[in-house]
Amino acid sequence: MDIEKIRRETPGLAHGIHLMASGSSLAPQPVIDAVMQFLELEARIGGYEAHAQQAEMLDGLYDSVARLIGAKRREIAILSNATAAWGQAFHALPLKAGDRIITCQAEYAANYVAFLQRQKRDGIEIDVVPNDESGAIDVAALEGLISEQTALIAITWVPTNGGLVNPAAAVGAIARKYDIPYLLDACQAVGQMPVDVGTLNCDFLSTTGRKFLRGPRGTGFLYLREKWLDSLEPAALDHFSAPLVDTTRYAVRDDARRFETWENSYALRAGLKVACDYAMDIGLEAIRQRAWGLTDLMREKLAMLPGCRIMDLGVEKCAIISFIIEGLDPQLTVEKLRSRGIAIGLSRPASSLLDAERRKLPVMQRISPHYFNNEADLDACIAALKELL
Incomplete structure (x- = not known):
């Protein structure tokens, strides 16, 4: 280096x-240049025209993100932030009254608010796994909480309030053992350590661009394991995520971009692509x-x-x-x-x-x-x- x-x-x-990389890190010059050059291009020729001219580069963002976390490009959706990415997955899950979510002591407040919302609205229950003697998730205790009603394991890998690294891969192994969906908040992890969704065994992973990845604010992405692309429909759709077939039917996209909408900041996406490539090059x-x-x-x-x-x-x-x-x-x-x-x-x-x-x-x-x-x-x-x- x-x-x-x-x-x-x-x-x-x-x-x-x-x-303060855990808040919003300093971007490297190539990321800044990518954003500014795209904005300047939009100013010169127009937003739609700039998008068309740079379509191949922008499409390459999905390859860059996939390479960063060991995924397939069709498993990647680009969102405006980590909370939006996490929420798209969580609110799409068909949880019902009596279903139970297992989460951790260090769970991020925004995620826990969403749990409480669905508890209020849908009648789900929340189980909080205790920590082990070191303060990390007690993996054995987590396995002991699993029941027929357990419908989701959702944890934060690295909490916002300290240096703890929860055993995300060990949690993923238990999720696979019992065939329980696993939603991993990796907001503080991506960009400061290797991330491989296969090793983690997660079904969903969310993160931001602005922290350790050193990308622009207003960027994030969601990973969905390929198997969910046959069944999981977003809570809200538009004509990009689900084009109209005719006036009575729509067809949901066959990739993770079903969780995106038509309008985006393509200048920020250009910066996010460079941030991913910059990290991978180092x-x-x-x-x-x-x-x-x-x-x-x-x-x-x-x-x-x-x-x-x-x-x-x-x-x-x-x-x-x-x-x-x-x-x-x-x-x-x-x-x-x-x-x-x-x-x-x-x-x-x-x-x-x-x-x-x-x-x-x-x-x-x-x-x-x-x-x-x-x-x-x-x-x-x-x-x-x-x-x-």
Whole structure:
């Protein structure tokens, strides 16, 4: 990995230190160029015309996403964000009264809201699997929760509020063993580690472009295992996802794009394609090793600060750190560091409420280095925090 080249290709680094890849990462110049060039083309010749001229490149996005996660292109739908992607799969599932969903303690709040909505509307039930002694999903306990009424396993792979990496592949093995649909929220995972849907054994996987993948905001995608293309119909259709056959019938598309609609931001799609290719060219395993290594180093540096407590769970920890420092207000700390050109973030209890209530978590600070960062970035952040103590 040519770090200096990567840093030169990250223009945001000229304006400060960015340690928030888990929020919205800095895009590399090729991604920025792809978006801007497409917008400029639309400005010159018109949106429809630009789409027609760049149709082959835009169509290649499906190949790029498929290559990124080990899928087939017909299993990929491009959406505007991770929540839209996740929701398209979840709300299409024909869950009925008495059906049970198994989820995890670290489930993202947006997903849990959707569970509660269908509990209220459809009469489903929610089972929350306990954690093991490390704080990750207890896989044996999950298997013990399975019954004839279990209709879905839906978990978050990497929670928004810390460095935990849940055993997603082990969960997938259980889902396959009992032939239960498996919906995996990979929003914080894609782009910081290798992802292979075959190894994960998931039926559905959702993610965003803006985080560790370093793509534009307003992008995301959904993976649907091919077998679902014969049976799963979106909750809402339009004439792209299901063209009219005649005035009395429509025909749902035979690929995952049945979960898309006709209108999209093609400039952002151009950027997303470049982001996928950029990550693959560097190599996801190389990215994981560098990003996780920097984060482990940052945990060591933070642990030496007076009154600092690292709040991350799990045996395996990724490129997200959650922590609190006694005497420092998290919101003011983020603002003061921002004024010094250092971007870190917050993790509020409401974002992962089940976990926050169980552990009685306060508002925490969150740092997520990525592979374009270096040790000097970490040291500058530590120095700034020391000055606030």
